[in-house]
Amino acid sequence: MSxxxxxxxxxxxxxxxxxxTTILEAAKKLNFRIPTxxxxxxxxxxxxxxxxxxxxxxxxLLAAACATPVSEGMEVLTNSEKVRIARKHxxxxxxxxxxxxxxxCFKNGxxxxxxxxxxxxxxxxxxxxxxKPSSKIQDISxxxxxxxxxxxxxxxxxxRTCTELQGVSALGVVNKGDHQRISTFLNKPLHEVVCTxxxxxxxxxxxxALTERNYIEEVWNALYNPSKFVVVQTAPATRxxxxxxxxxxxxxxxxxxxxxxxxxxxxxxxxxTDFTADLTIMEEGTExxxxxxxxxxxxxxxxxxxxxxxxxxxxxxxxxxxYPELLDNLSTCKSPQQMFGAVAKTYYAxxxxxxxxxxxxxxxxxxxxxxxxCERPEMRDSGYQDVDYVLTTxxxxxxxxxxxxxxxxLEDEHYDSILGESTGAAVIFGATGGxxxxxxxxxxxxxxxxxxxxxxxxxxxxxxxxxIKEASIKIKSVKPEWSFxxxxxxxxxxAHGLANARKLMEKVRSxxxxxxxxxxxxxxxGCLGGGGQPIPTSPEIRKKRAEAIYSEDLEMVIxxxxxxxxVAEIYREFLGEPLxxxxxxxxxxxxxxxxxx
Amino acid sequence: MENNxxxxxxxxxxxxxxxxxxxxxKTVKRPADEIILDLxxxxxxxxxxxxxxxxxxxxxxxNEDSEVKYVICNADEGExxxxxxxxxxxxxxxxxxxxxxxxxxxxxxxxxxIYLRGEYNFxxxxxxKKLDEFNAGMKKTGIDFTIYIKSGSGAxxxxxxxALFESMEGKRGEPRNKPPYPTVAGxxxxxTVINNVETLVYTTMICHMGPERFKALGxxxxxxxxxxxxxxxTPISGIYELxxxxxxxxxxxxxxxxxxxxxxxxxxxxxxVPRKKFNDTIIGFExxxxxxxxxxxxxxxxxxxxxxxxxxxxxxxxxxxxTPCRVGCQQLLKGIEAVKRGERPPAYLDDLKKLTATMKxxxxxxxxxxxxxxxxxxxxxxxxxxxx
Ligand SMILES: Cc1cc2nc3c(=O)[nH]c(=O)nc-3n(C[C@H](O)[C@H](O)[C@H](O)COP(=O)(O)O)c2cc1C
Ligand code: SF4
Ligand code: SF4
Ligand code: SF4
Ligand code: SF4
Ligand code: FES
Numbered sequence: 001m002s003x004x005x006x007x008x009x010x011x012x013x014x015x016x017x018x019x020x021t022t023i024l025e026a027a028k029k030l031n032f033r034i035p036t037x038x039x040x041x042x043x044x045x046x047x048x049x050x051x052x053x054x055x056x057x058x059x060x061l062l063a064a065a066c067a068t069p070v071s072e073g074m075e076v077l078t079n080s081e082k083v084r085i086a087r088k089h090x091x092x093x094x095x096x097x098x099x100x101x102x103x104x105c106f107k108n109g110x111x112x113x114x115x116x117x118x119x120x121x122x123x124x125x126x127x128x129x130x131x132k133p134s135s136k137i138q139d140i141s142x143x144x145x146x147x148x149x150x151x152x153x154x155x156x157x158x159x160r161t162c163t164e165l166q167g168v169s170a171l172g173v174v175n176k177g178d179h180q181r182i183s184t185f186l187n188k189p190l191h192e193v194v195c196t197x198x199x200x201x202x203x204x205x206x207x208x209a210l211t212e213r214n215y216i217e218e219v220w221n222a223l224y225n226p227s228k229f230v231v232v233q234t235a236p237a238t239r240x241x242x243x244x245x246x247x248x249x250x251x252x253x254x255x256x257x258x259x260x261x262x263x264x265x266x267x268x269x270x271x272x273t274d275f276t277a278d279l280t281i282m283e284e285g286t287e288x289x290x291x292x293x294x295x296x297x298x299x300x301x302x303x304x305x306x307x308x309x310x311x312x313x314x315x316x317x318x319x320x321x322x323y324p325e326l327l328d329n330l331s332t333c334k335s336p337q338q339m340f341g342a343v344a345k346t347y348y349a350x351x352x353x354x355x356x357x358x359x360x361x362x363x364x365x366x367x368x369x370x371x372x373x374c375e376r377p378e379m380r381d382s383g384y385q386d387v388d389y390v391l392t393t394x395x396x397x398x399x400x401x402x403x404x405x406x407x408x409x410l411e412d413e414h415y416d417s418i419l420g421e422s423t424g425a426a427v428i429f430g431a432t433g434g435x436x437x438x439x440x441x442x443x444x445x446x447x448x449x450x451x452x453x454x455x456x457x458x459x460x461x462x463x464x465x466x467x468i469k470e471a472s473i474k475i476k477s478v479k480p481e482w483s484f485x486x487x488x489x490x491x492x493x494x495a496h497g498l499a500n501a502r503k504l505m506e507k508v509r510s511x512x513x514x515x516x517x518x519x520x521x522x523x524x525x526g527c528l529g530g531g532g533q534p535i536p537t538s539p540e541i542r543k544k545r546a547e548a549i550y551s552e553d554l555e556m557v558i559x560x561x562x563x564x565x566x567v568a569e570i571y572r573e574f575l576g577e578p579l580x581x582x583x584x585x586x587x588x589x590x591x592x593x594x595x596x597x
Numbered sequence: 598m599e600n601n602x603x604x605x606x607x608x609x610x611x612x613x614x615x616x617x618x619x620x621x622x623k624t625v626k627r628p629a630d631e632i633i634l635d636l637x638x639x640x641x642x643x644x645x646x647x648x649x650x651x652x653x654x655x656x657x658x659x660n661e662d663s664e665v666k667y668v669i670c671n672a673d674e675g676e677x678x679x680x681x682x683x684x685x686x687x688x689x690x691x692x693x694x695x696x697x698x699x700x701x702x703x704x705x706x707x708x709x710x711i712y713l714r715g716e717y718n719f720x721x722x723x724x725x726k727k728l729d730e731f732n733a734g735m736k737k738t739g740i741d742f743t744i745y746i747k748s749g750s751g752a753x754x755x756x757x758x759x760a761l762f763e764s765m766e767g768k769r770g771e772p773r774n775k776p777p778y779p780t781v782a783g784x785x786x787x788x789t790v791i792n793n794v795e796t797l798v799y800t801t802m803i804c805h806m807g808p809e810r811f812k813a814l815g816x817x818x819x820x821x822x823x824x825x826x827x828x829x830x831t832p833i834s835g836i837y838e839l840x841x842x843x844x845x846x847x848x849x850x851x852x853x854x855x856x857x858x859x860x861x862x863x864x865x866x867x868x869x870v871p872r873k874k875f876n877d878t879i880i881g882f883e884x885x886x887x888x889x890x891x892x893x894x895x896x897x898x899x900x901x902x903x904x905x906x907x908x909x910x911x912x913x914x915x916x917x918x919x920t921p922c923r924v925g926c927q928q929l930l931k932g933i934e935a936v937k938r939g940e941r942p943p944a945y946l947d948d949l950k951k952l953t954a955t956m957k958x959x960x961x962x963x964x965x966x967x968x969x970x971x972x973x974x975x976x977x978x979x980x981x982x983x984x985x
Contacts, residue, residue, distance in 0.1 A: 047774040048918040053959045061966070062958045067774035082958065086921075089955040093924035126948055128931045130924065154917065173769055173918070176752060178927050180917025 008074040023054055023065040023076055032078050035087065035116055037094075038155035039066040040204050041538040042524065043164060049155050051090050051116065055080045062086055091120050096127040098207075099136055099150030106146075107208035110535060113153060114207075135181075141189030143375050144197035144213055144368040144531075149181055152209035158182060158201035165524055167499035168318065170195035182209075185597050194321045194596060196498065198314035198522045199368030199392075199531015212368045212532060215389045216399055222360045222389070223266045230360045231348075232267040233340045233419075234258060236274055237366040237430030237527035238393045240548035244534035244541075245397030246407040251544030253552055256412020261400050262364075263413060269352075272415045273363065274422030276339040277429045277438070279570070280311060281561035283587055284333045284435075285443045286578035288517055289482075297484045304328040306493075306508065306515040309435050311335040313373035314522030314531070316591065318498050323505050324593040329518075332588040336429065337363050337370050338379050340419070341386030342586040347574045348419055349382075356384055363390045366430070366530030369522065378589045392532025421566040424457075424552070424559030431549045432496035432526035433462035433469060436519040440473065440492075442562045447475060447482040457559055463550070465525060465543065467500040468493065470515075492517045497524040602851045603840040605814060605822035607802050608795065609688055617695035617801060618734045624804040625740060629659065629703045636800060639808035640820030645671055645756075645793030646863070646888040647963065651800060654790055657780040658704040661788035666706035668697045669765075669784060669791040673714045673749050673756035676864035677910060678890035681824040682794040684836045686713075686720055689798065694731045694744055696797030699804055700790050701742040709744040710784070712761050715751035753914040757962050758783070758791045760916065771916045772962035795824055795889070816842030819881030829861075829893035830854050845870055845878040848891065856895040859978070864890035865907040866967040869900075871978040900979035904933060907971045915964060922965025925956045929972055933983055943984045946976055 004019040010027050017026045022045075027034050038049040047067030054065045057075040062083065065076075077083060095117055102108045131150055139147040154173075159182060162171045170193050174183040184193045202210045222230050239255040248254060262270045287307065294303040310316060310331045319326060334342070340363070345356040363370060367390075373379065374387035391399070400407055414420070425441055428434030437459040444452040452459060452473075461471040473490045493515045495504045501520045507513040523530045525542035528549060558564060575582045615623075624632065636652030643649045658666060670693055674682040685693065697709040711728075713721065725746060732743055747765055749755055755764045759773035762784045783789025792800075799821065803811050811821045819841035828834045831852045839848075849857050861869050862878075862885045870878050870885065878884055880891075894903060908930040917923045932949045935941040953969030960966045976983060 045774065046918075047961060048920070050920050050959050050961065060958070064774065064961070069776065085951070086955040086959045089952060090920050090959065093920050093928065096928065097924050127928050127952075128935060130927055130931070153920075154923065156918070173771075176754070176917045177911075177913040177915045177923065178917070179913075180915075180923060 006070045006072050008070050008072070008076065010076045011078055017070055019069075021070050023063060023068050023070055024052060026070050027065065027076070027078055034065045034078050035119070036066055037112060037116070037153060037206050038157060040157050040160075042204065043157060043160040046156050046160065049090070049094075049153065051087055053083060053086050053090075054078045055083050088120050088122070091117055092122055092127055094153050095122060097130045098153065099131045105151065105208040106211045106214065111208060112206035139190055140213065141191035142195065142197060142213065142372070143191075144199060144371040145190055145195070145202065146211050146213055147190060148209050148211075151207045152182055153207055154180065154182065155206060156182070157204045157206065158210055161201045161204045165497050165499055166196070166198060166200055167502040168194055168196055171201060196314040196317040196321070196522060197369040197372040198498065200523060202368065202531055203533065203535055203537050212392050212395070213371060214395055215371070215391060216395050219362055219389050219391060219399070222362070227358060228360050229268050229354045229358050230266070230362060231269040231271055231344055232262050232362045232364060233271050233273045233337065233344075234262070234364045235337065235366055235430070235527060236277060236427050237530060237533065237545070237549070238364050238396070240430065240528060240545050240552065241366065241533045242393050242397060243407075245394055246400060248408065250541050251548045253548050254407075255552070256414070257407060257410040259415055260410040260413040261405050261407060264405055265399060265403055267362070269416045271340070271344070271419040272422050273336045273340055274426035274429070275419045275564070275566060276336040276343065277426035278423055278561035278564040278567045279339055279343075279587070280333055280336050281425060281438050281442050282567060282571070282578045283583055284309065284331050285439050285446065287331055287333065288439065289443060289446070290579065292516065293484060296488070306518045307331055308518045309520060311429065311435060312369070312520060312522040312527075313367070314369035315498065315501060315520045317369065317372070317594070318501065318522065320592055320594040321596055322502065323509065326505060326508065327591045327593065329508070330591060332590065334379070334587055334589045335370070335373065337365060337390070338373065338386055338589070339587050341374070341379065342381045343570070344419065345382035345384055345386055346586060347570060351418070356382055360388045361386065363387050364393065364396045365390050366393050366527045366533045367523075368392060368531040381586050394532060394534060397534070418566050418569070421564055423561055423564050424554070424556035425561040427552045427556065428549055430527045431463070431546045432465070432521050433494045433519065434526060434549070436462045436492055436494050436517070438561055439517070441560045444473070444475070445560065445562070447478050447485055449479050450477075458550075462492070462494055465539065465546070467497060468495045468504055490517070491515045492519070494519045496521040496526050498522055602843060602847055603814075605838045605840055607811070607822060608685060608798050608824055608838050611689070612805070615805065617691035618731065618738070620801055620805045621695040621698050621735070621740065622738055624699050625702045632699065632703050632804065633659065635803060635808045639803045639811045640815075641796070641799050641803060641811065642819075642882060643793055644795040644799070644823060644888065646676070648882050648886055651792065651796055654780060654792070655700060655703050658788045658790045661781060663788050665785070665787045666704050667784045667787055667789040668700045668704070668706050668709040669761070669789055670697055670709065670711040670794055670797055671756060671758065671761060671791055672711050672717070672794050673761060674717070674794070675714060675753040675756050676866065676888055676890055677907075678828050678861070678864045678892045679826045679888055681826045681836050681889045683717055683720065685794050685798060685824065686717070686724060690724055690727045691731055692798040692801045693794055694728065696792070696801040697744055698735060698740060698742045699800060700792070700797070702740070704788070704790055706790070707741055707743065709742065710765065711744065711746045712755075712765060713746055713748055715749040718748060721746065721748070752916070754916045754962070754964055757964060760962070761791065762789070771918045772964075774961070814840045816879075816881055816883065818883040824889055825887070825891050826889050827852050827891045827893070830857065830895035830898070831893045842879055842881040842883070844876065845880060846875040848880065849875055849893070852891070853893055854895055857893055858896045858898065859894045859900065861890070861892040861894070861903070861971070863887035863970070864892070865910050866964070866970055868970050869903075869974040869978065900975055900982040901933070901937065904971060904975045904983065905930070908933070908968075911964065911968050919961040919965060921956045921960040922968070925952055925960070925965065926968060928952060929968065936984055943980075946980065946983065950976060
C-alpha cells in the first residue's frame with residue numbers, strides 16, 4: 001500500500017514526504033538539523049525533553065519535531081525567535097538540574113547534553129541550581145554499570161531500551177514532579193535487581209548518567225607492574241568497531257591496528273578470543289550432537305532440547321532470572337572469554353613457563369556483562385580468577401588515546417601465537433546468527449564429511465537483523481557413525497536482543513515450536529551491537545558493522561573452527577577430546593536460579 | 598444572594614416525570630446525526646477546562662471507522678478549589694450515566710468508563726449501586742451499552758485526558774504526544790470521547806429539553822450555564838449553577854465578604870483577577886474561562902503565599918516527564934523564594950515571566966502550559982507582595 005505524499009514547507013523550502021513522516025525526519029531530508037535528546041532511532045518516540053520544538057505557523061503551541069507528523073500545507077520554522085528562546089530555556093533548565101562537572105565525567109567529549117550546551121554557549125546561569133546532593137551518590141553496586149542520577153536528564157531512553165529492546169524492565173520512572181527519577185524496583189541497587197548487565201541502556205544514554213564500571217586504572221597498574229605477565233584477549237566484535245572511537249569511519253575493520261596498539265600499550269602477549277570461539281564450537285557442537293544422539297537413539301528422557309547457546313552473559317543472567325525452568329537447555333559451555341581465561345592460566349601459563357598467579361588476563365570486549373561474568377564465582381577453574389579485568393571497546397579506545405598512539409597511522413600487526421590463531425567461523429561470533437553459522441559449518445561436516453550445502457559456506461538464512469530467525473537444514477548422506485541423523489531436519493532459531501529472546505522462550509515453554517538448537521545474543525545485532533561498543537548505535541551502524549564482520553570472515557584463510565590448527569593442537573596436547581574430562585573441568589560451567597525481583 | 602446573578606437549575610433538577618433512563622430511551626430513538634446537530638446548535642463546550650465544543654467532539658469520533666470505541670467520563674476532579682463534580686456524582690449520577698450512554702449510541706461505542714478520582718473513593722459504594730441499577734435498566738430496555746468505574750491513581754495530572762488513558766491502561770500516568778487526539782486514538786488507542794462529568798449531564802439535559810432552553814442562557818461565545826465551586830473568603834461557599842458570561846463584579850457582589858481583593862478564576866491553573874479589573878472581566882470563554890473554581894481572597898491574604906501554594910502544587914503534581922514543566926515549576930517556586938529572601942533582584946521575576954512564556958508553548962501538556970496563568974497574573978498585579 002503506497003502512502004500519500006504530504007506537501008509542506010520547512011524554513012520556507014517546499015518538500016513532499018510520505019504521510020506519517022515526522023517533522024524531524026522531513027527536516028533532515030532538507031538538511032536542517034533539529035537538536036534532539038530523548039529521541040533515538042532504536043526506540044519509540046517519547047517527546048519529553050522538548051529540545052526539538054519547532055514553530056508551526058498558525059499553531060498556538062510549538063511542536064515537538066520528533067513526535068509530530070507532518071500535515072498538508074504545514075509551514076514549519078526550525079529556528080525562529082520563539083524556537084530559539086524556548087530551546088535555549090530548555091537547555092538551561094536541563095543544566096540547572098545537572099551536575100555538570102564535565103571535566104571529571106566519563107562521558108566528557110562524548111555527551112549529547114555537553115554538545116548541545118556547547119552549541120548554545122550557556123554561560124550566564126540565569127536559573128537557580130537545583131542539583132540534589134542525594135542524587136550525587138552513585139550506584140556502583142554492579143560490576144558492570146555505574147548509575148549517576150545527578151547526570152540524568154530524564155529522557156527515559158534507558159527505560160525504553162530496557163523495556164522495548166530488552167524486555168527486562170529493570171529500570172523505570174518513579175515519583176512525580178521534582179522527585180521524578182529513573183530507578184529500579186523498590187529503589188534497590190542495580191546489582192540486586194533483574195538487570196542483566198547488558199549495557200544497552202548505557203549505549204543509549206545521552207549523558208554520563210549510565211556508564212560502564214571502568215577498569216582502565218587497574219589495567220594500567222597491571223601493565224606497569226614488572227612482576228606481572230599481562231596477556232590480553234580481544235573479542236570478535238571489537239575489531240570491527242574500535243575504529244569508530246578513534247576517528248575511523250563506521251564499518252572499517254581495524255584488526256591489525258588494534259593488535260599493534262595493544263602491543264604498544266605494553267601487553268606481554270596479544271591473543272585472540274577468536275581462538276576460544278573456535279574452541280567453543282568444538283565443545284558446543286559436540287554437546288549438541290551428543291544431546292541429539294541421547295534424545296534420538298537412547299530415547300533418554302532427561303536430555304533437554306532445544307539446546308541454547310551460552311556465550312552471552314547478559315542472556316545467561318536473563319535466563320537465570322526469567323526462565324529458571326529452562327536452565328538445563330543452556331549449553332554448559334562457558335563463553336569464549338571465560339574459556340580463554342581458564343586455558344590461559346593453565347595450559348598456556350605452563351607452556352610459556354609463567355606461574356598462573358603472576359599472570360593477569362585482560363579482555364577487550366564489546367560487552368559490559370562480561371565484567372560481571374568474570375567475577376562469577378564459577379569462573380575460577382584455574383584456581384584463580386580466570387579473567388582479571390574486562391575492558392569495553394570504548395575503554396580500550398580511551399587507553400589508546402591516553403597513550404598518545406596515533407591509531408590511524410599504525411601498521412598492522414599479527415596476534416601472538418599460540419592462542420592467537422582463529423578462523424572465519426570465530427569472527428562471525430560477533431554478529432547475530434554467527435555462532436549458529438559457525439556451529440553448522442562444523443557439525444554438518446563432522447556428521448556428513450562434507451561442507452554445509454551453502455554457496456561459499458555462507459549460511460544466508462541465519463544472517464540478517466530480523467529479531468527472530470528460523471531455519472531448517474536437512475541432514476543427508478551421513479557418515480555411518482551418525483546414521484541416526486540420516487534424513488533428520490535440524491530446526492534452529494536465532495534471536496538477538498532480550499525482548500526477542502523472551503518471545504522465543506515463550507514459544508519454547510509453551511511447546512509451540514520444536515527446535516533443536518537456539519542461538520541467543522543478549523544485544524541487538526549480537527555482540528557487534530554490544531553494550532560496550534562505541535556510542536552512538538543505530539540500525540544503520542549495526543548493519544555496517546555486520547558487513548565488516550562478514551567481509552572479515554570471507555578474507556580468512558580458514559573458515560571452519562575444526563580446521564583451526566591451534567585448536568587441534570590444544571586437544572592433542574592438553575584437553576584430549578571435546579567434552580572430555582579436562583574440558584569438563586575448564587571449559588564448562590553451571591547456572592544459578594535467580595529471583596525475578 | 599440578592600443580586601443580578603442568574604441562578605439556574607438544570608444540572609441538579611429532578612424531573613419526576615422523566616428519569617434519566619427514560620431520557621436515554623427516548624433519545625436513542627432519534628437519528629444520531631440529529632443529536633449531534635442539537636448539541637452543536639446548543640453551543641455546549643466542554644466543562645472540564647479546555648472548552649472544546651462537545652457536539653464536534655462526538656461528531657469526529659462518530660466519523661472514525663473502528664469496531665471498538667469508548668466513552669469516558671472524566672471524574673478525576675483534582676483542580677484545587679474545584680468540588681462540583683463530586684456534588685454531581687453524589688446527587689444526580691443517573692444523568693451522567695445517561696449522557697455516557699447517549700454518547701455511546703451516537704459514536705458507536707459499547708463500553709463506557711467513569712474514571713473516578715482516587716480521593717472520591719468514599720462515593721464509590723453508592724455510585725456503584727446506582728450504576729448497577731442503571732446498567733440493568735439499559736439491559737432490560739435493550740440498550741447495548743455498559744458502564745464501568747475505574748478508580749483513579751491519585752495524581753492530578755491523570756485528569757489530563759491522555760494521561761488518564763495511560764493510567765487506565767495500567768501504565769504510569771504520563772500525558773501523550775498529540776496528535777493523535779482521543780477522537781482518533783484514545784483509550785487502548787481506540788477512538789474515544791472523553792468528557793467532563795458536568796458536560797455529560799448537560800448533554801443529557803439538552804437531549805431532554807432541547808437546545809433552545811440551554812442556548813437562551815449565556816452569551817454568544819459561552820452558551821448555557823455552569824456549575825461553580827465557590828470557596829475562599831466568602832460567607833456562602835459552595836456549589837452554584839450560574840449563567841455563563843457574567844461580569845466578575847456581579848459575582849463578587851454576590852459572593853464576596855465586602856473586602857474582596859482578588860478572585861482566582863479557574864483554580865490553581867487559572868487566572869488571578871485583582872479588584873481593579875472586576876468590572877471588565879467576563880466569566881466565560883470570551884473572557885476568563887473556568888472549569889468551575891472561583892476562589893475569593895480578601896485583603897488579609899498574602900498573594901505571595903497564594904502563589905507559593907500554587908507553585909508548590911505544580912512542582913509536586915507535574916508528572917515530571919518534560920523539561921519545561923518539571924524544571925520550570927521548580928525554578929518558578931525557588932525563584933520567588935529567592936526574590937523574597939533578597940537573593941535575587943526583583944528584576945529576576947521578569948526572567949521567570951519569560952520562562953513561563955516558554956512553558957506555555959513548549960510543555961507537553963496543559964499542566965505545564967498553564968502554570969504561567971497564575972504566575973503572571975499574580976506577579977503582574979501583586980508584584981510588591983511578592984518582592985517585599
Ligand atoms: C493537568 C490537567 C488536569 C485535568 N484534570 C481534569 C479533570 O480533573 N477533570 C476534567 O474533566 N478534565 C480535566 N482536564 C481536562 C481534560 O484533559 C479534558 O480536556 C476534559 O476531560 C475534556 O472534557 P470536556 O470536553 O467535557 O471538558 C485536565 C487537564 C489537564 C491538563
Ligand atoms: S553528562 Fe555530559 S554534560 Fe554532564 S558532566 Fe558529563 S559530560 Fe558534562
Ligand atoms: S544493563 Fe540491560 S538489563 Fe540492565 S538496566 Fe540496562 S538495559 Fe536493562
Ligand atoms: S539515565 Fe540516561 S538514558 Fe536514562 S533517563 Fe537518565 S539521561 Fe536518559
Ligand atoms: S507539562 Fe508537566 S505534567 Fe504535562 S507532560 Fe510535561 S511534565 Fe508532565
Ligand atoms: S527529541 Fe523531541 S522531545 Fe526530545
